Amino acid sequence: MNIGEASAASGVSAKMIRHYEAIGLIEAMRRPNGYRSYGPQDVAVLRFIRHARDLAFPLEDIRRLLALWRDRSRASADVKQMALDHVAALESKAASLQAVADSLRHLAQHCQGDDRPDCPILAELEGVRE
Amino acid sequence: MNIGEASAASGVSAKMIRHYEAIGLIEAMRRPNGYRSYGPQDVAVLRFIRHARDLAFPLEDIRRLLALWRDRSRASADVKQMALDHVAALESKAASLQAVADSLRHLAQHCQGDDRPDCPILAELEGVRE
DNA sequence: ATGGGTCTTCCCAATATGGGAAGGTCAAGG
DNA sequence: CCTTGACCTTCCCATATTGGGAAGACCCAT
Known part of the structure; x- marks a missing residue:
């Protein structure tokens, strides 16, 4: 198989x-x-790599997962630990994105959104509340 | 002010x-x-830029926000629209991260996590269920 | 004038992915 | 036999954001 075929197959x-x-x-x-x-x-x-990427594993994690995968005598605890660590990282990132979204949405709620120039969003960015 | 002072001040x-x-x-x-x-x-x-970065605005958005900020006659609707678009993007990213975390957590729940090599996480990555 | 801190520009690093150029290889068909 | 087109190769560049560090210039105080 050349690389094109392997690409299509994988x-x-x-x-x-x-x-x-x-x-x-x-x-x-x-x-x-x-x-x-x-x-x-x-x-x-x-x-395998593609599936791991679909699960948002960084390549360095995938490197370790591949080693575990190839190691017939690996302990499942090792894999589980990596997975749970990764889950924690993902959830932490998701939570902080959501927190930022929430505060920005809150800010936008107080913005008239009309033709007038007054805008609490810009005021906030300006640092009025600092 | 030199750059060092401006950095400390901003x-x-x-x-x-x-x-x-x-x-x-x-x-x-x-x-x-x-x-x-x-x-x-x-x-x-x-x-202003730092606050916008804190709200995870990409630099290209910040470029536009700065233009709006400097434009005394801007319509607040323009700013609000950008903010809401950005909120939507953030929430979508947060949701997909959370979705991935959920499915990986689900997978990990079915993993014994002991000394035995059997591991449904690796099995999934292997594509057993495909 | 000498030293320490600050400034300058330039190169390199990380994340993961892709675009595109220039050139080699191979199979099919005129 | 030669051309054409599809596929392969390597190499450079781009994305977005932040930082590290080197080499050299500068400024102020002692």
Whole structure:
């Protein structure tokens, strides 16, 4: 399989496959002509990576997840710990985004939103309340 | 005021002040010796930018907010619209992060988390359920 | 005049992804 | 046999934001 086929089979763009190789996340056999060559096992790895990315795991986490995945004797506790840490990070980020959204929405509620120039949002940004 | 003082007064790092200038968000007078020079008005602008960044406005939005801020005859509706658009973007991002966190947490709940290698998280990433 | 702090510009780093150029390779068809 | 088009290669650049650090110029006080 060339990189195009592997990309189609895995859902990972060829660009990204090369990138993952460049950062040492994966490797690839080379044909005599220099083309990368992939087998079903490689596609499985790529799909694994894509699923992990879908779950917003950063690449460095994926590196560790791949190691655990390949390690037949890994303890599931290790994986669970990483997953829960990641969940906590995601929820913390979500919560702070939501908090910012809430305060901005609150600010906007007090803005007339008409043709007049008075605007509490700009006043806040200006630092009137500081 | 030199850049260091302006930075201390505004809470924006000198690095960032130079960056904002490089991307055309702000300008600065130069002294004969090449040093940037800032007045109280410039500090107000920098504080405005910092507050907007605190509300997670992207710099391109801040560029527009600054224009509105400087325009004494702006309509508050314009600002309100930008703010509400931004709120929507933030909430959408927060929601999708939370959704990912939820599904990963769900996955982790079914993981024993012991010394055994069986792990539904890895199984999911592997694509067993596809 | 010398030293310490501040300023200048320029390069590099991180996140993950993609665009595009310039050139090599291969298979099909005139 | 040669062209054409699809695919591959590497390399550079871009996104958005912030920071680290180097090399050199400058300013003020001792």
